[in-house]
Amino acid sequence: MNKLNLVLKVFKDEFSIEYEKIIYSNSTFIEPVIDGNNLTTESTNRKGIVVWNEVKKLLANQVNF
Numbered sequence: 917m918n919k920l921n922l923v924l925k926v927f928k929d930e931f932s933i934e935y936e937k938i939i940y941s942n943s944t945f946i947e948p949v950i951d952g953n954n955l956t957t958e959s960t961n962r963k964g965i966v967v968w969n970e971v972k973k974l975l976a977n978q979v980n981f
Contacts, residue, residue: 918950918951919950919951919952920948920949920950921948921949921950922946922947922948922949923946923947923948923949923954924944924945924946924947925944925945925946925947926943926944927940927941927942927943927944927945928941928942929941929942933945
């Protein structure tokens with residue numbers, strides 16, 4: 917059976933991280949680790965990022981039918 921861990925990384929103030937040529941600061945990332953392999957740092961496949969403020973904007977502008 918596979919073991920899933922979620923690692924929370926918080927970048928505040930002067931700390932930042934570059935991801936796909938975009939620099940993020942004052943951000944929080946959740947990194948999936950499966951069987952000890954961190955998929956964010958060890959995978960060569962494209963990783964996903966959810967920018968929650970953008971999701972909120974989309975939901976606020978969504979029209980209900």
